[in-house]
Amino acid sequence: MPCHPPVTPNDPFAQLARERRSVRGFLPTPLNDDTVLELLQLARLAPSGANLQPGHFWVLRGPIRQRLTDRLVHAWKNGQQETEDYGYFPQPMPMALKRRQVASAQALYGALGVAREDRAGRDAHFERNFHFFDAPVALLVTMEHAFGSGGYMDLGMALYGLMLAAQSRGLGSCAIGALASYPGLIRQTLGLGDHVHIVCGVALGHPDPDAPVNQTITSRCEPEEYVRYLD
Numbered sequence: 384m385p386c387h388p389p390v391t392p393n394d395p396f397a398q399l400a401r402e403r404r405s406v407r408g409f410l411p412t413p414l415n416d417d418t419v420l421e422l423l424q425l426a427r428l429a430p431s432g433a434n435l436q437p438g439h440f441w442v443l444r445g446p447i448r449q450r451l452t453d454r455l456v457h458a459w460k461n462g463q464q465e466t467e468d469y470g471y472f473p474q475p476m477p478m479a480l481k482r483r484q485v486a487s488a489q490a491l492y493g494a495l496g497v498a499r500e501d502r503a504g505r506d507a508h509f510e511r512n513f514h515f516f517d518a519p520v521a522l523l524v525t526m527e528h529a530f531g532s533g534g535y536m537d538l539g540m541a542l543y544g545l546m547l548a549a550q551s552r553g554l555g556s557c558a559i560g561a562l563a564s565y566p567g568l569i570r571q572t573l574g575l576g577d578h579v580h581i582v583c584g585v586a587l588g589h590p591d592p593d594a595p596v597n598q599t600i601t602s603r604c605e606p607e608e609y610v611r612y613l614d
């Protein structure tokens with residue numbers, strides 16, 4: 384079975400899911416607050432265990448967004464390190480997953496024309512995470528720290544709902560896990576308490592069709608790698 388079956392014209396979900404990609408280059412066209420709120424409300428239609436609807440979406444604007452970006456860039460450039468609020472990648476990374484990670488990096492830096500050994504070029508792109516890729520809307524996603532893994536699963540569904548809702552309106556988005564590297568700095572800058580876990584950022588806006596970075600196309604492994612049948 385092919386991984387991406389052909390989209391039938393009558394299947395709007397398949398089309399949305401296939402066409403969504405992480406967007407890292409945006410037009411300056413602003414989004415109004417009502418649009419953002421509507422997308423977030425659609426995202427929150429995601430199911431959650433016992434309907435607890437965990438997590439918060441913070442819309443970062445004006446000086447506070449700039450201050451956060453400045454402080455993140457400063458910390459990163461100075462090699463500051465913090466312990467993340469939650470674990471993400473397996474440690475150590477198995478070779479099969481490492482290959483997927485490398486392939487996604489190659490897709491990204493290939494689109495940008497940045498060579499593997501071009502450390503400065505890679506760094507210049509990586510810094511853009513902390514600028515929310517200059518998207519007109521910058522979101523921070525947080526989780527009440529008392530939640531376990533299930534809460535993150537619920538929040539992930541809402542995040543994907545947000546991405547698809549954006550896609551359905553011709554908007555683009557990119558989750559920014561890079562922000563999770565600086566939970567303490569973010570809490571301090573935004574005046575958040577220790578009970579707030581920093582999950583990720585989200586960049587949201589109109590995709591720039593001419594941005595090379597938006598030509599990044601990732602693949603997915605074949606079903607044989609993740610579907611198992613037991614009789």
Ligand SMILES: Cc1cc2nc3c(=O)[nH]c(=O)nc-3n(C[C@H](O)[C@H](O)[C@H](O)COP(=O)(O)O)c2cc1C
Pocket residue numbers: 403404405406407487512557558559560561562583599600601
């Ligand atoms: C939770 C999460 C965190 C992510 N963090 C980053 C990030 O920090 N920077 C980035 O450029 N992309 C980030 N991504 C985007 C992934 O690299 C991307 O989803 C993956 O390579 C698949 O590509 P696609 O979204 O275009 O299908 C993140 C995605 C998710 C779901």
